[in-house]
Amino acid sequence: MPSQNEIYDFDRMKSRLAKKIDPKRYEHSMGVAYTGAALAMAHDADIIKAYTAGVLHDCAKCLEDEKREALCSKYKVELTDMEKKHPFLIHAKLGAVLAKEKYGVKDEEILSAIRYHTTGKPEMTKLEAIVFSADFIEPGRKTLECLPLIRKVIYTDLDRAVYLILKHTLIHLKHKRQAIDENSVAAYEYYKRFATKEDLKTEV
Ligand SMILES: [Fe+2]
Ligand SMILES: [Fe+2]
Numbered sequence: 001m002p003s004q005n006e007i008y009d010f011d012r013m014k015s016r017l018a019k020k021i022d023p024k025r026y027e028h029s030m031g032v033a034y035t036g037a038a039l040a041m042a043h044d045a046d047i048i049k050a051y052t053a054g055v056l057h058d059c060a061k062c063l064e065d066e067k068r069e070a071l072c073s074k075y076k077v078e079l080t081d082m083e084k085k086h087p088f089l090i091h092a093k094l095g096a097v098l099a100k101e102k103y104g105v106k107d108e109e110i111l112s113a114i115r116y117h118t119t120g121k122p123e124m125t126k127l128e129a130i131v132f133s134a135d136f137i138e139p140g141r142k143t144l145e146c147l148p149l150i151r152k153v154i155y156t157d158l159d160r161a162v163y164l165i166l167k168h169t170l171i172h173l174k175h176k177r178q179a180i181d182e183n184s185v186a187a188y189e190y191y192k193r194f195a196t197k198e199d200l201k202t203e204v
Helices: 010-020 023-042 047-056 065-074 081-085 087-101 108-115 126-137 147-153 158-175 182-194
Strands: none
Touching (some): 010 023, 010 047, 023 126, 047 087, 065 087, 087 108, 108 126, 126 158, 147 158, 158 182
């Protein structure tokens, strides 16, 4: 990973990560890191921060239930009712904690981008929006009908791409009758203002 102001030992970070998540998840994480870095280039965001958040965003994804619960209680991670009911959501919040405690990331912007990478939220920072979107569009993601448009739009209009991702995600969750986090609903409502007339022809 080339860098002018490298503050992290990425080799060390990645070899630790490789022991904590499965190979597929590791590959996905690298996809998010490089995609996030490319988006940061396109949008004048901090490339190293986007890359770092991408590498670590799913660092808490592959934990056994017991281990996850133990870590949440060790680090006093407060869980919402939604997270208690749907534990997979916890990996974002816990991932931010582990990025700080285990990987030495102190930068609040990076930690926040990890924290909100699954649900999104209204008025995301550029870095948060980049990591949220990179998670959706990285090369390893299976082909969805909406992906070609989002992958094209995102380099010139990040906010519209975030809207399109949220719309797809909410439609998908509704279709599968799965619960929807209130942050995602609030984010969708917020990002609607960046939709085109064409986008609004189909709504959640
Ligand atoms: Fe994730
Ligand atoms: Fe991910």
